[in-house]
Amino acid sequence: MSGASTERTPVDVAVGVLVERDGTGREGRFLLTSRPEGKVYAGYWEFPGGKLEAGETVHEALARELWEELGIRIGESFAWQELVMDYPHARVRLHFRKVYDWTGEFQMREQQAMAWESLPVASHPVLPGTIPVLQWFAAERGFTGPTHRD
Numbered sequence: 001m002s003g004a005s006t007e008r009t010p011v012d013v014a015v016g017v018l019v020e021r022d023g024t025g026r027e028g029r030f031l032l033t034s035r036p037e038g039k040v041y042a043g044y045w046e047f048p049g050g051k052l053e054a055g056e057t058v059h060e061a062l063a064r065e066l067w068e069e070l071g072i073r074i075g076e077s078f079a080w081q082e083l084v085m086d087y088p089h090a091r092v093r094l095h096f097r098k099v100y101d102w103t104g105e106f107q108m109r110e111q112q113a114m115a116w117e118s119l120p121v122a123s124h125p126v127l128p129g130t131i132p133v134l135q136w137f138a139a140e141r142g143f144t145g146p147t148h149r150d
């Protein structure tokens with residue numbers, strides 16, 4: 001296989017969509033975090049997560065990343081959407097999982113920032129791979145209009 005095609009093999013990424021729910025189960029705010037300094041797209045807002053390590057399931061990778069980055073322990077996670085994104089730096093397969101239960105105090109272990117958001121999102125700028133997620137939320141919630149600032 002040529003180097004170029006090997007480079008474009010998607011890297012699997014586990015992404016957590018932490019959502020608050022009220023007593024009736026209705027979904028409310030969701031968590032965005034900013035990408036830390038030193039990473040590609042530093043300062044852009046995204047959903048927390050990271051790449052799978054060898055032998056991990058998506059849930060295991062998500063639980064590990066949220067512990068490492070945010071200091072929280074998650075309960076169950078629920079497969080929601082998948083998306084392949086082609087960036088100049090990488091081709092990634094994003095596995096978005098919704099999470100409703102977690103324990104612990106949020107700690108910004110990578111000096112990132114966090115924001116509990118609703119539509120339209122105030123955090124700016126958002127990562128290209130985040131925009132489809134906002135559109136899925138809009139569809140689920142019957143929200144119309146821009147989901148974020150350009």
Ligand SMILES: Nc1nc2c([nH]c(=O)n2[C@H]2C[C@H](O)[C@@H](COP(=O)(O)OP(=O)(O)OP(=O)(O)O)O2)c(=O)[nH]1
Pocket residue numbers: 013014015039046047048049050051052085087090092094127128129130
């Ligand atoms: N965490 C996360 N990554 C996303 C989202 N949308 C999106 O396109 N990506 C892309 C950006 C990166 O190319 C890739 C995630 O890789 P990363 O560099 O953040 O993962 P990592 O924490 O494992 O990083 P590292 O150990 O390799 O530094 O997925 C998203 O909502 N959350």
